[in-house]
């Protein structure tokens with residue numbers, strides 16, 4: 001599933017090619033994605049001002065509003081030429097200046113595209129989202145204040161999109177390892193200084209993933225149809241029963257909220 005770093009990497013990959021371009025048309029081969037795709041005629045001729053990311057949504061700001069794109073479980077975006085032959089999972093092409101096209105490929109069809117008139121921040125998919133993990137608003141103080149009086153496991157708090165967006169399972173596991181905090185620890189009992197370390201760890205882990213994604217995306221944009229995957233080295237995720245890289249202890253596994261959770265019983269307290 002595309003996680004925040006992949007979406008941010010995609011944003012950086014497509015923005016230089018479509019920012020400032022005019023939408024000249026589109027090919028909508030399969031409108032039945034997670035929600036029905038409806039692209040109004042008025043989009044034709046509108047210019048893309050910039051491409052932003054909010055949580056795992058890509059926001060194409062255009063003259064009258066925005067296109068809000070989500071990659072779902074299996075979606076990817078690729079730059080191609082108008083008229084390039086389409087495969088069976090190439091559901092939508094957005095065409096720019098009659099030359100280049102942004103193609104959404106999505107075998108499982110959990111992705112989505114919405115047109116929103118006006119300020120995209122008020123769209124129903126966007127307005128209830130928590131803070132961005134790479135924004136200054138995401139801090140130890142934020143995690144500390146939202147967790148007071150709560151017994152929920154800290155890992156689940158970290159994965160709650162109303163608290164902070166885009167911290168998927170892999171990144172929650174890795175951030176907790178880096179901060180030395182046990183995933184099952186009651187969120188309300190963790191002091192401010194440890195939350196400061198956790199917030200910093202989340203940022204470091206996500207930035208590393210974005211930096212590494214940047215190298216795979218160049219291949220992915222230039223070649224046709226091939227997806228880039230992150231080769232980020234993981235300390236705990238997927239390593240249950242193996243020795244901790246830092247101390248050699250055997251890593252333990254458990255399930256929290258149905259998600260695989262791995263931690264070092266020695267390094268994480």
Ligand SMILES: [Zn+2]
Pocket residue numbers: 244245246247248249264265266267268
């Ligand atoms: Zn360890």
